[in-house]
Amino acid sequence: MKLADFDFDLPDELIATRPANPRSSARLLVAQGDDIHDAVVTDLLTWLRPGDRLVLNDTRVIPARLSGLRERDGVEGLTQARIEVTLLDPAADGCWMALLKPLKKVRDGEEITFSPDLSATVEAREDGQARLRFNLSGTDFDAALAEAGAMPLPPYIAAKRPADEQDKTDYQTVWAKRPGAVAAPTASLHFDSELLALLREGGIQFTHVTLHVGAGTFLPVKVEDVTTHRMHAEWGEVTEEAAAEIAATRAAGGRVIPVGTTALRLIESAAADGEIRAWSGDTDIFIYPGYEFRITDALMTNFHLPKSTLLMLVSALMGQDTIRHIYAHAVEAEYRFFSYGDASLLLPPCKSDAEG
Secondary structure: OEHHHHOOOOOHHHEOOOOOOOHHHOEEEEEEOOEEEEEEHHHHHHHOOOOOEEEEEOEEEOOOEEEEEEEEEEOOEEEEEEEEEEEEEEOOOOOEEEEEEOHHHOOOOOEEEOOOOOEEEEEEEEOOEEEEEEOOOHHHHHHHHHHHOEOOOOHHHHOOOOOOOOHHHHOOOOOOOEEEEOOOOHHHHHOOHHHHHHHHHOOOEEEEEEEOOOHHHHOOOOOOEHHHOOOOOEEEEEOHHHHHHHHHHHHOOOOEEEEOHHHHHHHHHOOOOOOOOOEEEEEOOOOOOOOOOOOOOOEEEEOOOOOOHHHHHHHHHHOHHHHHHHHHHHHHOOOOEOOOOOEEEEEOHHHOOOOO
């Protein structure tokens, strides 16, 4: 299984830099096996059935991108350097692992000031990252970060424009609850309160789980044999209540449909023996063609990067030939791609008996 098997041509103009407004007005490609239907997100009830359960990731994206100043008093006098920081993962000791640009402009023990309230000391540098200890913690840190930080837009958006205040709303789900992600579960960005109410009235059920999406989700696959790729680890949790809800839906014959690849990877991690159970910890599950799905019956997701692990995941669910067909249609029909783009509802051939 080669990396080139997951490549496709994508016109640059199809990469979305702003979301649809309202959220639920985004286009929706529905694939029932090889059969493709063009719709919009507000049409979801056409394809879902009473008793289906949508699994939603309730992680909250933190404004993880910071710009600060490093000051140094040396033989040339007082010098300053602008340091751009992207927070990655909190460490057990309260520090944060972060990307610093340029990393060579800082030394261990130096302080970076981001605002009158927020600063951090560089405790160590390793593997191209830095370990930062902030001057604040808990709710004080959260409040100062909200003031000083910007949303960590994906690289393919950040290359086109800087993050702004609108992104603090746009790049957050309406049910975001537990802070810790540095990337959004983007399929969930299509839901607003009106759509959620409509789905509830139609008999659709909801379960919340948590996977704190890391910046590693954007790392490219660099190996030619994709089966040797090592995934980044991300922390997640499926509570007892969530596991019980999912199990009850399966027992009743309803479909379990994660909204987004993050929710899918988490529930599959929590069902290692084929049965969904309460679970928490780091998962580095890598899903590619040949994987046997344990819990997932269908998936709502955005359109993914060429040669990405997420494209491999949807290929595992639908089949590689079917995904090529779906993506060729999406490009030809000018669907918008990636984090702020349009959505797809993927119903595998054996699961796609919904009427619509």
